[in-house]
Amino acid sequence: MNPQVTEARPRDREATRERILQAARTLFGEQGYEQVTVRAIAAAADANIALVGRYFGSKAGLFAAVLQGEPTFSELFTGSREELPRRLAEYAAQRMRHPPDSPILRTLERSAYHPEVAAAARERLISAVLGPLEATLSGPDAHARARMAVSVVLGIGAMRRRVGPEEPTPADVDRLTAVFRACLAD
Amino acid sequence: MNPQVTEARPRDREATRERILQAARTLFGEQGYEQVTVRAIAAAADANIALVGRYFGSKAGLFAAVLQGEPTFSELFTGSREELPRRLAEYAAQRMRHPPDSPILRTLERSAYHPEVAAAARERLISAVLGPLEATLSGPDAHARARMAVSVVLGIGAMRRRVGPEEPTPADVDRLTAVFRACLAD
DNA sequence: CACTTGAGTATACGCATGTTTACTAGCCGC
DNA sequence: GCGGCTAGTAAACATGCGTATACTCAAGTG
Numbered sequence: 001m002n003p004q005v006t007e008a009r010p011r012d013r014e015a016t017r018e019r020i021l022q023a024a025r026t027l028f029g030e031q032g033y034e035q036v037t038v039r040a041i042a043a044a045a046d047a048n049i050a051l052v053g054r055y056f057g058s059k060a061g062l063f064a065a066v067l068q069g070e071p072t073f074s075e076l077f078t079g080s081r082e083e084l085p086r087r088l089a090e091y092a093a094q095r096m097r098h099p100p101d102s103p104i105l106r107t108l109e110r111s112a113y114h115p116e117v118a119a120a121a122r123e124r125l126i127s128a129v130l131g132p133l134e135a136t137l138s139g140p141d142a143h144a145r146a147r148m149a150v151s152v153v154l155g156i157g158a159m160r161r162r163v164g165p166e167e168p169t170p171a172d173v174d175r176l177t178a179v180f181r182a183c184l185a186d
Numbered sequence: 187m188n189p190q191v192t193e194a195r196p197r198d199r200e201a202t203r204e205r206i207l208q209a210a211r212t213l214f215g216e217q218g219y220e221q222v223t224v225r226a227i228a229a230a231a232d233a234n235i236a237l238v239g240r241y242f243g244s245k246a247g248l249f250a251a252v253l254q255g256e257p258t259f260s261e262l263f264t265g266s267r268e269e270l271p272r273r274l275a276e277y278a279a280q281r282m283r284h285p286p287d288s289p290i291l292r293t294l295e296r297s298a299y300h301p302e303v304a305a306a307a308r309e310r311l312i313s314a315v316l317g318p319l320e321a322t323l324s325g326p327d328a329h330a331r332a333r334m335a336v337s338v339v340l341g342i343g344a345m346r347r348r349v350g351p352e353e354p355t356p357a358d359v360d361r362l363t364a365v366f367r368a369c370l371a372d
Numbered sequence: 373c374a375c376t377t378g379a380g381t382a383t384a385c386g387c388a389t390g391t392t393t394a395c396t397a398g399c400c401g402c
Numbered sequence: 403g404c405g406g407c408t409a410g411t412a413a414a415c416a417t418g419c420g421t422a423t424a425c426t427c428a429a430g431t432g
Contacts, residue, residue: 012409037390050393
């Protein structure tokens with residue numbers, strides 16, 4: 001029904017670019033870099049394939065642009081140092097059940113192994129997650145401790161993706177809190 | 187030099203099949219399912235491409251065969267329950283530095299997200315790692331506790347692959363021991 | 373030694389991908 | 403209102419992939 005309701009969209013470079021970026025954000029987060037085709041992104045953005053190349057140079061460039069636009073995790077790391085393990089635990093517990101709401105980790109969880117985007121993913125993981133966490137830690141081995149805590153977060157996501165989601169129980173949150181406490185203890 | 191030393195190999199279906207399997211084991215472990223082409227496997231095995239299809243049906247079939255041939259991790263899970271966290275910690279600490287010697291986790295670490303092989307990878311992770319560990323645990327929540335410990339192992343590998351290897355220190359092993367203790371505590 | 377079997381080979385098929393190339397047509401300044 | 407810049411389009415290109423086909427020829431058997 002309604003054969004030709006495709007009312008013309010005003011030509012707007014910036015808006016189109018943003019639609020593509022948004023579509024890529026969603027799809028990369030849901031399926032990972034390799035599984036998502038440029039055609040699928042263009043279709044989801046209701047834009048022409050060639051525009052992806054025009055505005056972002058390449059698929060890898062688009063991916064990098066997606067990462068750049070993502071928010072950081074500063075809300076996780078700010079606040080009382082004492083409560084940090086529990087905040088991380090609650091975050092990780094969510095990750096047992098759902099993919100991240102914010103696509104950045106969702107995207108990084110996957111995708112990070114493709115040679116073309118590995119560097120961008122690594123850089124982003126360091127600057128947005130690992131670095132800020134390390135900076136909030138006092139005491140020795142801050143680097144190693146931050147790394148271990150982030151490893152746990154990554155591992156929770158890996159488990160969900162591989163084996164399947166699991167509803168976190170209050171006991172899980174307690175356990176995770178103890179785990180992060182062990183990770184971060186100085 | 188020596189332009190034609192290619193002395194004929196005796197025709198041996200089983201040996202050729204095994205060469206392909208071994209090459210696939212190595213390459214999948216090093217690079218992951220998607221990065222490895224059937225042509226590369228055949229070349230590494232010094233066999234013809236068509237033989238891969240002939241002996242294993244498809245690339246996914248070859249991957250499944252690789253997984254089947256891998257040893258389990260029973261040595262990690264047998265032995266004193268008291269020492270289990272430290273054994274896991276030592277294993278995980280190695281994983282901070284090196285890819286697994288046994289290609290199975292190396293292969294599962296990667297590859298596990300490709301739709302064609304996700305099911306096989308999942309099944310193998312459960313039957314070879316998650317199940318045995320859960321079986322050794324007593325007390326409540328054995329499932330959740332095993333899952334959490336394996337998540338940490340997976341996360342350590344993910345961190346190494348994404349950010350880079352790190353030489354584990356004795357302090358790291360201690361920290362990991364505490365982490366696994368927290369994971370497995372009943 | 374003929375003959376059959378099947379391991380191994382060379383090559384091509386079909387397809388999906390990322391990317392590029394010409395082309396079309398809407399918007400804006402004069 | 404018209405001309406040029408450029409957003410947007412359609413189509414093709416080049417490539418690499420997994421897979422399938424038709425063939426060759428070594429080895430074992432009578």
